[in-house]
Structure formats: structure tokens, C-alpha cells
Amino acid sequence: xxxxxxxxxxxxxxxxxxxxxxxxxxxxxxxxxxxxxxxxxxxxxxxxxxxxxxxxxxxxxxxxxxxxxxxxxxxxxxxxxxxxxxxxxxxxxxxxxxxxxxxxxxxxxxxxxxxxxxxxxxxxxxxxxxxxxxxxxxxxxxxxxxxxxxxxxxxxxxxxxxxxxxxxxxxxxxxxxxxxxxxxxxxxxxxxxxxxxxxxxxxxxxxxxxxxxxxxxxxxxxxxxxxxxxxxxxxxxxxxxxxxxxxxxxxxxxxxxxxxxxxxxxxxxxxxxxxxxxxxxxxxxxxxxxxxxxxxxxxxxxxxxxxxxxxxxxxxxxxxxxxxxxxxxxxxxxxxxxxxxxxxxxxxxxxxxxxxxxxxxxxxxxxxxxxxxxxxxxxxxxxxxxxxxxxxxx
Amino acid sequence: xxxxxxxxxxxxxxxxxxxxxxxxxxxxxxxxxxxxxxxxxxxxxxxxxxxxxxxxxxxxxxxxxxxxxxxxxxxxxxxxxxxxxxxxxxxxxxxxxxxxxxxxxxxxxxxxxxxxxxxxxxxxxxxxxxxxxxxxxxxxxxxxxxxxxxxxxxxxxxxxxxxxxxxxxxxxxxxxxxxxxxxxxxxxxxxxxxxxxxxxxxxxxxxxxxxxxxxxxxxxxxxxxxxxxxxxxxxxxxxxxxxxxxxxxxxxxxxxxxx
Numbered sequence: 219x220x221x222x223x224x225x226x227x228x229x230x231x232x233x234x235x236x237x238x239x240x241x242x243x244x245x246x247x248x249x250x251x252x253x254x255x256x257x258x259x260x261x262x263x264x265x266x267x268x269x270x271x272x273x274x275x276x277x278x279x280x281x282x283x284x285x286x287x288x289x290x291x292x293x294x295x296x297x298x299x300x301x302x303x304x305x306x307x308x309x310x311x312x313x314x315x316x317x318x319x320x321x322x323x324x325x326x327x328x329x330x331x332x333x334x335x336x337x338x339x340x341x342x343x344x345x346x347x348x349x350x351x352x353x354x355x356x357x358x359x360x361x362x363x364x365x366x367x368x369x370x371x372x373x374x375x376x377x378x379x380x381x382x383x384x385x386x387x388x389x390x391x392x393x394x395x396x397x398x399x400x401x402x403x404x405x406x407x408x409x410x411x412x413x414x415x416x417x418x419x420x421x422x423x424x425x426x427x428x429x430x431x432x433x434x435x436x437x438x439x440x441x442x443x444x445x446x447x448x449x450x451x452x453x454x455x456x457x458x459x460x461x462x463x464x465x466x467x468x469x470x471x472x473x474x475x476x477x478x479x480x481x482x483x484x485x486x487x488x489x490x491x492x493x494x495x496x497x498x499x500x501x502x503x504x505x506x507x508x509x510x511x512x513x514x515x516x517x518x519x520x521x522x523x524x525x526x527x528x529x530x531x532x533x534x535x536x537x538x539x540x541x542x543x544x545x546x547x548x549x550x551x552x553x554x555x556x557x558x559x560x561x562x563x564x565x566x567x568x569x570x571x572x573x574x575x576x577x578x579x580x581x582x583x584x585x586x587x588x589x590x591x592x593x594x595x596x597x598x599x600x601x602x603x604x605x606x607x608x609x610x611x612x
Numbered sequence: 613x614x615x616x617x618x619x620x621x622x623x624x625x626x627x628x629x630x631x632x633x634x635x636x637x638x639x640x641x642x643x644x645x646x647x648x649x650x651x652x653x654x655x656x657x658x659x660x661x662x663x664x665x666x667x668x669x670x671x672x673x674x675x676x677x678x679x680x681x682x683x684x685x686x687x688x689x690x691x692x693x694x695x696x697x698x699x700x701x702x703x704x705x706x707x708x709x710x711x712x713x714x715x716x717x718x719x720x721x722x723x724x725x726x727x728x729x730x731x732x733x734x735x736x737x738x739x740x741x742x743x744x745x746x747x748x749x750x751x752x753x754x755x756x757x758x759x760x761x762x763x764x765x766x767x768x769x770x771x772x773x774x775x776x777x778x779x780x781x782x783x784x785x786x787x788x789x790x791x792x793x794x795x796x797x798x799x800x801x802x803x804x805x806x807x808x809x810x811x812x813x814x815x816x817x818x819x820x821x822x823x824x825x826x827x828x829x830x831x832x833x834x835x836x837x838x839x840x841x842x843x844x845x846x847x848x849x850x851x852x853x854x855x856x857x858x859x860x861x862x863x864x865x866x867x868x869x870x871x
Contacts, residue, residue, distance in 0.1 A: 504714065508712075
């Protein structure tokens, strides 16, 4: 890979105003990712602050109930701030600090990345501003207040569809207006190079641990690894160290909303076409004139019209497959995991659980599935209640 | 020679922008002709995009209005065909990479040549990525306009040395939109650009008043105004023509003081 390309995907399609900053970031990352002191500092934070390594939990009841493959859950929901997002944020904010930045900005969909960024900014004494679609600030009101408690300023974004894509637009605009003291903590494996690489590297701790843990517990590699995909950061983290293990199936679960064949979904691999947007060449949900489509998912974190360039490449070379999961399937899986294993997972992660429910019964009892449980579901409880027709107040 | 050069042949140039299809594609034709009559030397036509990340609110909203009334890349090409029946003023598109890429690069630039578009400004296409388009555009005689920002520093010479048409110097940090004050040292940026190229240099972003235009055109070969014109389209809608005419006339006069 060179120049931030993954096959035909990736690249650096951003305004000139940001180019020198992106080049500086690339240089700083090149330097610090090989720096022993930086890595020791990050390891210490991962361990003592985020609570790593996260558990690899054998879901015995779920396994028995589905009657097929053994199911393990990689418990990223148990990290500090409740999701995998902290892995990337600790790395990026530490890097920003080394670069002499005093302020961080970030987009957020469900609020998990915003909360993680606000948290680490508080820890490291950085000024923090979060951009969140107005529709998402309504859907995830609790997370907005959580970010404010942590000292961040939250800007509701009222342009476009008022969701994650528009939050990214607005954060890029803000970065272009104030770049000298500010780092943009991009939350997924997307955007211009070097972001897809940096975020993937910081998230790859998920599969590094999971691979060691499963070898220790089972003495063999899993047959399939599952993760939900919006931009694709937890999936890339979960896949990365298994890419060379060609017998391990890598399966990304996309948000199909009301159905991949309806006009209310966010299933980029199923419905997207090649395009160039948000700094990268990849697949996007768009019309024949290249206008980015308004997408939909019950999950604010997967409600994004594109996918990271490395996923697009893994799809092209058929190393990973991507399957659409509807709102209904995700909500059922959310409830199923709660009742079967006593774990309330994020509605995003429930998309991966939903596919495991279909896949496990088709596999043998000596086979193994690992699901990345990317986040916890406290934030979604009110939305799930509303989905089931119960009005509760957060 | 670039057809765009003509815009800079009669002293300092005034370059006006509007979003194609705002408020309607028919009105865009009328407004462009009003800009020509008001004294504009080059007109930039925006092909609307759903997510214009380099634009401030004024042009974002114009994009939304244009897309909402059914404006497409094809209706914009039809607009160019109609405008070309009436004037030979240099015309330049401003749009984002995705509408161009999705249309098909060869098909897009062939259509530009057929209809009479002379150049294109693509804010999300930096120097490093232009290779993919450069040859195709050049084979159809379309200039890809290079942008230079206040943060470009050591990149200025590299970018300027390969510039065609004109060099677009971004006056300020951030996105498009009217600004009260422009703090960047435009003069020194323009001087560095001029040391690397003979292509004319125009300055845009944040310019709205005749005073600003007069000031900038002391150093630059041209002044670019977008949001202030789009604001008139937003405020007066279908009746914006006389307001646009008056505004362009005042701005062109301001620029002329430095001829």
C-alpha cells in the first residue's frame, strides 16, 4: 500500500487548505508510532484507563440455544466510556498532544465517539468541541449531556440530513477554519489518508487480543469473525489481525434499515457505487449524478452513506463479505442478547449479533464465531422502548 | 492558449459566481447574462452538490434550493448551451469531485468541451490527486483551476508551476462566505505565486464590498465573489436580476481603479 491507497480506494481528496496539516499528521504518526515512549504511554492508558485487554467471553447459553457454532463475544462494551471508540481516541489525542495541539474537534453519530473524545480531552486537558447531527442529538439526548458533563461543547448540526454525514461535513469545515491549534479526531476508518490507517492501527488491538485469547482458550482460530459496519472502525479493528488467516471468514454487518431493497437503509456495500467523498474514494450510497443519498438506520452509529476504503478493498478482493441486517433483525437481536446472556449491547453491535443468530445454526458444533460487541446499549434503551411502542423518558 | 486568458486581457478582472439552478435554471441564464452586462469578465457556475464541504451557509443553502427544484449536471450543461448562444465570456464550473467522477470523467469533460465550458474549480481535488483528471481535462481543452490557501506555504510554488487558466488564491481560513475583514497577507502569497507562473492570479473567499475588491486588486489580477451574489439570489429570488446588475457594476468599477 502506498499513498493511502487500498486497491483503487482511499486517497486524499480534501481542500488545499487542509493538505499541509494532513501531511504533518502523517509525518507525526510515522514518527510516534515507532516511538517507544509514545507506545508505552499509550499501552499504559489502554490498560489502566480504558481497562484493556477486553474480555473474550464464551456465550454458552446463546451457543446452546442456537445449536451450532460456539459463540464468543469480544467485549468492547466493557471498555471505559462503553465502546471500542476509546481505543482510537486515546491514540489520536495523545498524538495530537505530542504535535502541540491544544484543542480537539470530532464528529459523532450515536454519541459514542463524541463521549470518548470528550472523555480523553478532559483527561489530557484539551479543549473539546463535538459536532453532532440535530436528529442524533434528539435520538441520543443522554449522550449530549454526558459530553457536556465532560466539559465539551456540543454543536447540533442542522445542515443536510442532520445526521452523521453532516456532522463530518461540519467538523471538516471547522477544521479548515482553525487548523493551527486543532486536531480533528476522526472517529472511523474513513476520510483522507492517513486517517483510515491511523484509526485502523489504533483499533487493531481488538483483533490482536482476540486472536491471542481464542488461541489460548480453544487452541485454534475462529471460523468466522463478525462485526457491525458503518464507517467500519470496530470491524476493521476486529478483522485486521485475521486478514492473513485466510481460513477465517470476515463478515461485516451493514445497516439495512427498513430493508436493503427499500429507500430507507444505509447498506453501502449492498447498494453503494464507487465515488469520491469525505476525502476518500470508496463506495457510497448516491444517485446517478453523484449526489450523496439520505440514508437511514435505527442505529445512529451506522447511519452513514459510505464505508472506509480498506473495507471497500477487502470487499473487492473478496477477503471480507458484507451482509445487510434490518432494523427489525437488530432490535430482535438486541432483546435476545439481553434475555439470553444478560448483556445489553449497543444497537450497532446488535446488527452483528443478528447475523450470528442466522449463521451459527448453519455451522458445526466444533466451529467458532467471534462477534465484536462494539458497545454497550444503555444509550439505546429509550429508543428500543419507542420502537416497541413504549414512551419512556430518559 | 487558454480561453480563460481573455478574462484578464482588459485590466483587472471581476469574476462572479452563482449556483446553477438557484432559484431556477431559467433564472440562472438570465442572471448570468446580467453579470455579463454588469461587467463581469468571467462567470463561475456552481454545479450543486449535496455536501459542499468548502462552502459556508449561504452557498450550502443555494445548493439545497437548486437540488430541490430538480437541477442536475445535465440541466446545468443545458444552461451552458443556452448561455453560449448569447455570449463568449469565459465560463468555469465550480463543483465537487463526486458529481464529476460519477458522471464519468471522459463523458464529463467531453460534454464541457461540446457545450463551451472553459475550466473547472474542484475544491476537494488537491494537487496530489489531480493526475487522475488532468490528462482527460487537457485532452478536451478544459483548464483545471489550481487553488492555493493561506496554509499552502511550501506548496505554493509546486502548485503554481503547474497551474492553467488562472490560480485561485483562497483569501482566508475556513469556508466561503462574506467576511468583514481579511487578515491574510495576500500580497506576499500573490508574489510567491507570480514568481512561479505567468498564469493570472485571482483572489476569492470572503470578498463582498467594493472597498475589499479595490484593495485586493492592487495585488491580484482578479477578484472572485460568490456568496455576496448568491445572497442576492436568496433575498430577491426570481427578481434578483437588477440587483445583481447593480452589484456587479459597482464591484467592477472598484476593481478598475487598479487598472
